[in-house]
Amino acid sequence: MANQWQVAQKGWDEGFVSAGTPRGPYRDVIEVLDAFDPAEIGRREQLQRISLVNQGITFTVYGEEEGVERVFPFDFVPRIITAGEWATLEAGLQQRVQAINLFLVDVYGEQRCLREGIVPWELVFSRPDFRRELVGVLPRLGVFTHVAGIDLLRDEHGEWLVLEDNCRCPSGVSYVLENRGLLTRVFPGLFRGHAVRPVDHYPQMLLETLRHVSPRGRERPVVAVLSPGANNSAWFEHSFLAREMGVPLVEGRDLIVEDDQVSMRTIAGRQRVDVLYRRIDDAFLDPVIFNSDSVLGVPGLVHAAIAGNITLANAPGAGVADDKAVYPFFPDIIRFFLDEEPLLPQVPTFSGRRPEDARFIVDNLADLVVKRCDGAGGYGMLVGPTSTTAEIAAFKEGFEAAPGDFIAQHLVEFSSHPTWTGSGFAPRHVDLRPFVLCSESIRVLPGGLTRVALKEGSYVVNSSQGGGSKDTWVLAGSGGDA
Amino acid sequence: MLARAAENMYWMGRYLERSAGLCRKLEVARNLAVEVGGLDPASTLRFVHGMSSLYPGSSEVVCTGQVHETLDAMLSSYLLGHGNDLSVAVSLRAARENARAVRDYLSREVFESINSAWLDLAASIESGRDADLVLPEVQQRVFGIGGAMGRTMLRDESWAFVDLGSMLERMHRVLLVVAYRLPDALGDGPLAIPVQVALLRGVLRSGASLENYRRVQGVELDPASISAFLLLDRHAPHSVAYGLRVMEDAMDLLGATEGESEARRRTGLLSARLRYGAPETFDWRMEGRACIEIADEIVSIHESLSRQYFAV
Numbered sequence: 001m002a003n004q005w006q007v008a009q010k011g012w013d014e015g016f017v018s019a020g021t022p023r024g025p026y027r028d029v030i031e032v033l034d035a036f037d038p039a040e041i042g043r044r045e046q047l048q049r050i051s052l053v054n055q056g057i058t059f060t061v062y063g064e065e066e067g068v069e070r071v072f073p074f075d076f077v078p079r080i081i082t083a084g085e086w087a088t089l090e091a092g093l094q095q096r097v098q099a100i101n102l103f104l105v106d107v108y109g110e111q112r113c114l115r116e117g118i119v120p121w122e123l124v125f126s127r128p129d130f131r132r133e134l135v136g137v138l139p140r141l142g143v144f145t146h147v148a149g150i151d152l153l154r155d156e157h158g159e160w161l162v163l164e165d166n167c168r169c170p171s172g173v174s175y176v177l178e179n180r181g182l183l184t185r186v187f188p189g190l191f192r193g194h195a196v197r198p199v200d201h202y203p204q205m206l207l208e209t210l211r212h213v214s215p216r217g218r219e220r221p222v223v224a225v226l227s228p229g230a231n232n233s234a235w236f237e238h239s240f241l242a243r244e245m246g247v248p249l250v251e252g253r254d255l256i257v258e259d260d261q262v263s264m265r266t267i268a269g270r271q272r273v274d275v276l277y278r279r280i281d282d283a284f285l286d287p288v289i290f291n292s293d294s295v296l297g298v299p300g301l302v303h304a305a306i307a308g309n310i311t312l313a314n315a316p317g318a319g320v321a322d323d324k325a326v327y328p329f330f331p332d333i334i335r336f337f338l339d340e341e342p343l344l345p346q347v348p349t350f351s352g353r354r355p356e357d358a359r360f361i362v363d364n365l366a367d368l369v370v371k372r373c374d375g376a377g378g379y380g381m382l383v384g385p386t387s388t389t390a391e392i393a394a395f396k397e398g399f400e401a402a403p404g405d406f407i408a409q410h411l412v413e414f415s416s417h418p419t420w421t422g423s424g425f426a427p428r429h430v431d432l433r434p435f436v437l438c439s440e441s442i443r444v445l446p447g448g449l450t451r452v453a454l455k456e457g458s459y460v461v462n463s464s465q466g467g468g469s470k471d472t473w474v475l476a477g478s479g480g481d482a
Numbered sequence: 483m484l485a486r487a488a489e490n491m492y493w494m495g496r497y498l499e500r501s502a503g504l505c506r507k508l509e510v511a512r513n514l515a516v517e518v519g520g521l522d523p524a525s526t527l528r529f530v531h532g533m534s535s536l537y538p539g540s541s542e543v544v545c546t547g548q549v550h551e552t553l554d555a556m557l558s559s560y561l562l563g564h565g566n567d568l569s570v571a572v573s574l575r576a577a578r579e580n581a582r583a584v585r586d587y588l589s590r591e592v593f594e595s596i597n598s599a600w601l602d603l604a605a606s607i608e609s610g611r612d613a614d615l616v617l618p619e620v621q622q623r624v625f626g627i628g629g630a631m632g633r634t635m636l637r638d639e640s641w642a643f644v645d646l647g648s649m650l651e652r653m654h655r656v657l658l659v660v661a662y663r664l665p666d667a668l669g670d671g672p673l674a675i676p677v678q679v680a681l682l683r684g685v686l687r688s689g690a691s692l693e694n695y696r697r698v699q700g701v702e703l704d705p706a707s708i709s710a711f712l713l714l715d716r717h718a719p720h721s722v723a724y725g726l727r728v729m730e731d732a733m734d735l736l737g738a739t740e741g742e743s744e745a746r747r748r749t750g751l752l753s754a755r756l757r758y759g760a761p762e763t764f765d766w767r768m769e770g771r772a773c774i775e776i777a778d779e780i781v782s783i784h785e786s787l788s789r790q791y792f793a794v
Binding site: 053054055056230235239240242243248249250251253254264265266267268269270 | 483484485486487488579582583585586587590593594597598601639736737791794
């Protein structure tokens with residue numbers, strides 16, 4: 001090989017079976033990239049960076065200077081998923097999202113799964129994302145989560161695992177589409193010889209999903225995207241989706257609720273809205289019901305939804321399904337509602353609420369990753385294998401005081417993927433967020449957002465902490481393993 | 483169309499037009515300083531420093547009495563100055579922020595051209611590049627934005643608001659050019675012919691109308707003809723009459739009738755006043771005062787538009 005291709009020393013290498021031996025679907029891609037010298041690759045990489053900057057394909061980082069816009073770095077070595085693998089993933093994702101919605105309908109409805117002890121009722125009722133105001137309110141078609149992003153990873157054996165569910169406002173799909181466009185422009189030769197399933201139809205799929213759940217049975221209901229505004233970190237995505245769907249992008253101040261009807265303020269007066277694809281968290285959605293300090297939301301919006309005059313997608317209250325505390329119960333939730341075994345395994349998780357799990361966690365803190373259920377972004381967690389004895393002892397004290405607030409998992413050595421480092425190709429850790437749409441049927445966009453930890457050895461794939469993304473190819477055709 | 487989006491489109495149009503106008507006037511000042519700064523420093527200086535009267539409310543630039551020093555200060559303030567609310571840097575950034583707020587209404591080409599123009603200018607400011615080198619680059623980029631808009635944007639309501647914003651900005655500055663720059667160009671006493679020609683050409687070029695004027699009026703640079711051309715010619719894209727016509731068309735597209743819309747009524751009245759009420763022979767000195775009145779009326783039209791469309 002003309003370029004230097006390093007292979008993962010531990011964990012699953014997505015691109016190589018062993019040093020010098022690419023996995024089947026990667027052979028052509030590696031051959032094409034090997035035809036370029038590092039200088040040419042650098043030139044093309046610069047082109048793609050300029051393209052991202054000029055098109056404003058950015059996200060906003062908080063906590064530094066006000067409103068710093070950053071490009072989400074793009075690595076041009078595509079991640080490839082064979083048709084056979086994808087068929088398994090797709091079925092597993094559909095099953096999981098179906099179960100998520102059945103669980104939510106039940107939690108806000110009959111609460112059978114709570115009464116029968118599938119999930120402890122006191123756990124559900126104690127979660128901040130359980131919205132007791134919405135008990136008894138059933139969204140149209142029984143769908144709470146119209147758009148789900150399910151984070152997956154592959155363990156050291158190459159087995160796909162569900163890492164977490166995102167049932168509220170999962171973001172990143174705009175990068176899936178933009179990454180594909182960018183790769184076709186900058187490295188068109190990579191596609192030669194591959195039948196890659198397209199992703200450009202996602203906005204059309206999303207619009208159809210949203211139209212299906214319109215409360216008014218009209219042929220062309222008025223759909224809008226609700227965003228917190230131009231300072232939001234995902235503003236690019238909000239405007240991208242609105243533009244691609246051909247629907248208005250509104251902010252809270254553009255909307256008004258009168259007599260439980262929601263209208264937009266337009267230059268021709270007020271125009272009724274039927275469906276809002278909202279990208280504002282529950283807490284800020286409606287100051288009347290939720291956070292009264294919110295200036296981003298719309299007073300009366302949730303009441304209008306309860307009255308059945310507007311559909312909010314995703315429905316408020318959906319967040320309880322992706323709560324870390326509920327996650328360990330999901331295999332049982334799938335069995336309870338669907339009477340099926342989960343098609344996609346998840347990372348084995350211990351819940352501090354179960355006495356036997358709590359004992360196991362205390363005895364094995366040094367080997368586990370322990371997370372606070374209400375923690376995020378790496379805060380409030382212990383990574384046992386890399387922590388000192390003193391850190392473990394201090395954490396143990398906090399755990400024993402309230403074990404129910406924690407979950408624990410074995411450290412998963414998730415897979416690596418060949419990635420350009422500036423001088424050669426080296427393995428970097430990746431995950432995958434496929435996007436699932438749910439209304440009358442459940443549809444999965446082929447592929448999803450592959451996030452990559454660009455720093456050597458890092459497991460952090462978040463865009464705000466040095467992560468980047470890749471184009472994810474799902475190959476058309478039948479069978480095959482990567 | 484959302485009222486907020488309409489306002490963003492309107493201001494995007496205004497800020498882009500302001501950026502283009504500022505670049506043009508700075509370029510005129512720079513060329514004039516080179517051309518006749520040595521021959522008649524006092525007149526040149528008056529013309530160069532007179533920029534602030536075309537952009538009232540902008541930061542004051544001290545006139546040092548030296549043509550090139552003052553020009554450098556003007557370039558620094560009006561092209562790159564973050565502290566000057568009416569600089570190209572501030573206007574282009576504001577245009578970009580408005581564009582970003584309504585990028586779902588813009589073609590990819592339009593947003594990309596605005597975004598990259600601003601990013602390049604910001605990089606030039608950051609690296610401390612010479613304003614003299616930056617000016618032609620920015621001017622070209624801003625001109626390119628107009629091309630991208632003209633070729634790719636839908637002629638719908640959003641376009642109407644861009645038209646309203648850009649024409650209002652353009653007319654306002656042209657009126658101030660006639661009111662202030664034309665008297666500056668003529669001076670109080672007799673000027674050497676080459677100087678006067680250069681200054682009058684500068685007036686027309688400030689209003690992007692030198693070549694168009696020549697085609698219509700010939701080579702003779704008569705102040706009355708110049709002011710009449712800049713105010714009344716219905717085919718010159720930078721004249722007030724043309725701007726009013728575009729605004730009337732835009733408001734017609736928006737369905738604004740004279741009976742219902744104050745902005746439409748005011749625009750119609752102003753248009754009729756220019757079309758039918760203008761004297762056959764122009765006294766440019768009298769016209770200066772009238773221009774200030776019309777500029778004030780333009781501000782009133784802006785306020786009417788805001789009340790009608792943006793404060794829904």
